[in-house]
Amino acid sequence: MATIAQMRPASLQPSVHTFDVAIVGGGIVGLTLACALRDSGLSAVVIEAQTPAQTAARQxxxxxxPMSARIFQSLGLWEQVEPKITHFQRVRMSDADCPQVVNFRTQDVPTTPGGAVYYGAEHPVLMQALQAGLRQANAIDCWYETRLQHIQTGAETAELVVERAGQLQRIRAQLLVGADGARSQVRAHGNIETLGWQYWQSCITTVLQPEKSHQNTAYEKFWPSGPFAILPISNNRCQIVWTVPHAEAKALLALPREQFMTELKRRYGSEMGDITMLSEPLMFPVRLMQSQAYVRPRLALIGDAAHCCHPVGGQGLNMGIRDAMALAQVLKRSSGRDLGDLKLLKRYERWRRTENWIILGLTDTLNRTFSNQIWLLQGLRRSGFWLMDHAPWLKRLALRIMTGFFGRYPVR
Ligand SMILES: Cc1cc2nc3c(=O)[nH]c(=O)nc-3n(C[C@H](O)[C@H](O)[C@H](O)COP(=O)(O)OP(=O)(O)OC[C@H]3O[C@@H](n4cnc5c(N)ncnc54)[C@H](O)[C@@H]3O)c2cc1C
Structure with a gap:
């Protein structure tokens, strides 16, 4: 980070803007918090490095x-989102190509908006709804193309110096929130250490068009190299999230297109007929990370700034949305207290850090138990599949955890 002295002539004092809350990061999690604060009587500013179009453009x-859907419903954003997303009628979980399959159906989930086991939502759809939801919010400012230059948290306020349209501006807030993703500068400023590891795997994503209808069915196939997920999305397209060891991921991406498709079809299966690839495959590293603390005096972390998890089960964003809603609730119930008070912020940390540990542990266990060919584990997991398919209470319990209906709900 450049120092302020390097950034401006000595005589030029940046103008000062005062807010109750300053949120660094205008991704889905940061904007969910901003939307949740709209009716709170608190003022907030969102500081985002990119333009609105760039932040919404992620493929x-x-x-x-379903819990994220309820949160969007409570924020008045669901009507805009619902017509553009898919409602999974079924999620099929299998151990490689073993015929024993666990089917999760809508009747296994607590009442959800529009009735679905889960939903398939594209990044631009969620971002556009959140950005539109903030347009009329008088007490919430969104500062795009704004670069963070300096952070200082003191006894009375948090102070930020940012560069916006070539000008330096000073922001003063009672609370600074880091919603700035996995490489959070706010977390670094708070000297918050992290626990975790890089997995031996990377994941490849791409969007496909199957020949036959995807029938709103999602698949999680556990291959020995890693989980392979098929998410049905709008216009009969599917996104895959294909996890394999790093070297294999690199080798797959280096293959000529035809050979890549042959490998892909082997994992995808033939239920939907032939498949056509619609987007260039992208590769992402996979890691587990949990911050040692989510709060410091005048500072709180939400979303990927606080934790990251393996993509199996599609949990990372959903955890972040629940963080944002939980923090908003704690702030709204502060009854005039200083929002940067550590005791107040600890309420948020106690609520969310433990619940996020459960999901981190679950995704790690799922990945480790299934991504191998140890015969003993293979026998155990196949018996587990049989048990889950024959014990409805067990299936419902697993689904409650994966859909966010456990612990303390951030919305009713
Ligand atoms: C391949 C893959 C598939 C996934 N699938 C799923 C899934 O199916 N379901 C699920 O729940 N999760 C999934 N996840 C996880 C999910 O993508 C993340 O958890 C989620 O995007 C985190 O959102 P965020 O808003 O916390 O952070 P980000 O999306 O990283 O947003 C951070 C924002 O902060 C801005 N920013 C950063 N630093 C600064 C700064 N210094 N100043 C100003 N702005 C800044 C960035 O520009 C960005 O807009 C997946 C992840 C991967 C890699």
Whole structure:
């Protein structure tokens, strides 16, 4: 980070803007918090490095949980989102190509908007709804193309110096929130250490068009090299998230297109007929990370700034949306207290950090138990599949955790 002295002539004092809350990061998680604060009587500013169009343009579809759907409904954004996303009628989980399959159906999930096991939502759809939801919010400012230059958290306020349209501006807030993703500068400023590891795997994503209807069915196939997910999205397209060891991922991407498709079809299966690739495959590293603390005096972390998880089960964004809603609730119930008070912020940390540990542990266990060919584990997991398919209470319990209906709900 450049120092302020390097950035401006000595005589030029940046103008000062005062808010209750300053949120660094205008991704889905940061904007969810901003939307949740619209009716709170608190003022907030969102500081985002990119333009609105750039932040919305990411080519990714998410498995969007029923609890996230309820949160979007409570924020008045669901009407805009719902027609553009898919409602999974079924999620099929299998151990490689073993015929024993676990089917999760809508009746296994608590009541959800529009009735679905899960949803397939594309990044631009969610971002455009959130950005539109903030346009009329008088007390919330969104500062795009704004670069963070300096952070200082003191006894009374958090102070930021940012560069916006070539000018330096000073922001003062009671609370600074880091919603700035996995490489969070806010987390670094708070000297918050992280726990975790890089997995031996990377994941490849691409969007496909199957010949036959995807029938709103999502698949999680556990191959020994890693999980392979098929997410049905709008216009009969599917996004795949294909996890394999790093070297294999690199080798797959280096293959000529025809050979890549042959490998892909082997994992994809033939239920939907032939498949056509619609987007260039992209590769992402996979890691587990949990921050040692989510809060410091005058500072709180949400979303990927606080934690990252393996993509199996589609949990990362959903956890972040619940963080944002939980923090908003704590702030709204502060009854005039200083929003940067550590005791107040600890309420948010106690609520979310433990629940996120459960999901991190679950995704890690799923990946490790299935991504191998150890015969003992293979026998155990296939018995587990049989048990889950024959014990409805077990299936419902697993689904409750994966859909966000456990612990303390951030919305009713
Ligand atoms: C391949 C893949 C598939 C996935 N699938 C799913 C899924 O199906 N379901 C699911 O729930 N999750 C999924 N995830 C996880 C999900 O993508 C992340 O958890 C989620 O995007 C995190 O959102 P965020 O808003 O916290 O962070 P980000 O999306 O990283 O947003 C951070 C924002 O902060 C801005 N920013 C950063 N630094 C600064 C700064 N210094 N100043 C100003 N702005 C800044 C960035 O420009 C960005 O807009 C997947 C992840 C991967 C890699």
């Amino acid at each position: 990714r579809a998410y498995a969007f949980s």
